[in-house]
Amino acid sequence: TGKPKGNDLRAGKRTQLLREAERRVADSARGPLNEVLGRKFASEADVAAAVELLVSCGARAAVEERIAELCAEASLALEGSRLDSNRLRDLAQLMAFRDR
Numbered sequence: 001t002g003k004p005k006g007n008d009l010r011a012g013k014r015t016q017l018l019r020e021a022e023r024r025v026a027d028s029a030r031g032p033l034n035e036v037l038g039r040k041f042a043s044e045a046d047v048a049a050a051v052e053l054l055v056s057c058g059a060r061a062a063v064e065e066r067i068a069e070l071c072a073e074a075s076l077a078l079e080g081s082r083l084d085s086n087r088l089r090d091l092a093q094l095m096a097f098r099d100r
Helices: 009-010 015-022 031-036 045-058 059-078 085-096
Strands: none
Touching: 009 015, 009 031, 009 045, 015 031, 015 045, 015 059, 031 045, 045 085, 059 085
């Protein structure tokens, strides 16, 4: 959607990505997340460190995998419908994986 990287973290949004990271990362290792979560004016360096933690702990990959599973389920549900399934699949992929 063109939002700047780290916007949800700075806004303190409890996204699925953040919840997944919290399941994977011990409280004692969440420093980079704590530095930016809910802090509107967090530095770019702090945001980059938090994003790196989201990636390195596997949270981003896990959430992207779940999104792919849900997209596949949706595609199967569209088969045989009278809707333009190719167009809906393309739209779902665009919305789910906006950075591809």
